[in-house]
Amino acid sequence: xxxxxxxxxxxxxxxxxxxxxxxxxxxxxxxxxxxxxxxxxxxxxxxxxxxxxxxxxxxxxxxxxxxxxxxxxxxxxxxxxxxxxxxxxxxxxxxxxxxxxxxxxxxxxxxxxxxxxxxxxxxxxxxxxxxxxxxxxxxxxxxxxxxxxxxxxxxxxxxxxxxxxxxxxxxxxxxxxxxxxxxxxxxxxxxxxxxxxxxxxxxxxxxxxxxxxxxxxxxxxxxxxxxxxxxxxxxxxxxxxxxxxxxxxxxxxxxxxxxxxxx
Numbered sequence: 001x002x003x004x005x006x007x008x009x010x011x012x013x014x015x016x017x018x019x020x021x022x023x024x025x026x027x028x029x030x031x032x033x034x035x036x037x038x039x040x041x042x043x044x045x046x047x048x049x050x051x052x053x054x055x056x057x058x059x060x061x062x063x064x065x066x067x068x069x070x071x072x073x074x075x076x077x078x079x080x081x082x083x084x085x086x087x088x089x090x091x092x093x094x095x096x097x098x099x100x101x102x103x104x105x106x107x108x109x110x111x112x113x114x115x116x117x118x119x120x121x122x123x124x125x126x127x128x129x130x131x132x133x134x135x136x137x138x139x140x141x142x143x144x145x146x147x148x149x150x151x152x153x154x155x156x157x158x159x160x161x162x163x164x165x166x167x168x169x170x171x172x173x174x175x176x177x178x179x180x181x182x183x184x185x186x187x188x189x190x191x192x193x194x195x196x197x198x199x200x201x202x203x204x205x206x207x208x209x210x211x212x213x214x215x216x217x218x219x220x221x222x223x224x225x226x227x228x229x230x231x232x233x234x235x236x237x238x239x240x241x242x243x244x245x246x247x248x249x250x251x252x253x254x255x256x257x258x259x260x261x262x263x
Contacts, residue, residue, distance in 0.1 A: 001113060001121045008125035012091060016129050023083035024137035027076040031144030034071050068150050069228050072141075077160065077224025080137060084164055085171045085194040085218075088130055092172035093190030095122050096179040096256055115257055123249070126172060134165045156228045163222045163233075170218040170241045171197060173248035180256040215240050 094101075096119065099108055108118065138161050145152045175190040201219035204210040214220040215237040227233075 001117045004108075004113065004118055004121040005125045005128075008095075008122050009128060012125065012129050015087075015091065016132055019083070019087040020133045020136040021140075023080060023087070023133075024140035026079050026083070027137060028140040028144045030075045030079065031068075031072060031141065032147060034068055035148060068145075068148070069153055069156070070225070072153075073160075073224035073228040076141065077228075080164060081167070081219060081222055081224070082194075082198055084133060084137070084168050085198065086191055087133060088168035088172040089175045089190035089194040090187055091126055091129060092175035093179050093187055094185045095126055095176060096252075097182045097185050100183040101185050116253065119253060119256060123176075127169070130165060130168045130172065133168070134161050137161070153228065156230075160222070160224055160227045163227065166238075166241060167218040167222045170245050170248075173245045173252070176252040177248055177255070180252040180259070218244070 098104070111118075138157070141157065142152055171194055175193055178186050178189050178193070197217050197219055200217045201214060201223075204214040204217065204220075215234050218241055221233055221237040221241060
């Protein structure tokens, strides 16, 4: 089982490095750009904070973008949230289906290891990739604060990254169902799931009647502006997220263990 986990890790290492360095690198550059834009941001802060639904959707009514913390929450928070969700969805969507799509399952499932243990090993490798993605991005963000000589909001940053990791696990668990049901790689469907979750949260923050239902989406407890402003996290959103993860994993295992694999 551990050898399968290591093999799966090696297969996803290239994608992990590309995505984490791209998303984390963009966040790092955004932080460095703050000093050159600080004067303009101060002049535009009041305007952006009074743009109604637009300000609410991107958190600019909660935090001032004239501060580094507010700038990080509104800019880097958005980049990391969407980028990490897309990475999680892509990796999970092909996790199981690639064995049938590439016809490597004929060898893998002939090994003296149960199908359930193989799926567990693949899921552990995916979890390790998501944790590594979060750590790499976190190091780059901290590096950005250090490069500017600014104080690192460590508490808020750790909460933000922890919530993002949970969100990525939730997105990947939902995408895993697609992988378990399909005999072909459905990367487009996985990306669609991530974008749909993001759009749901964005629309929910713009439309007043939908705000009471934001807890149903994984982005509801990862809003950086709320985390950096010290707003209390929604217990309903966290419970819903954990429940979705458990139910999605159970559904994926049930479907895949009973599935007739294509040769």
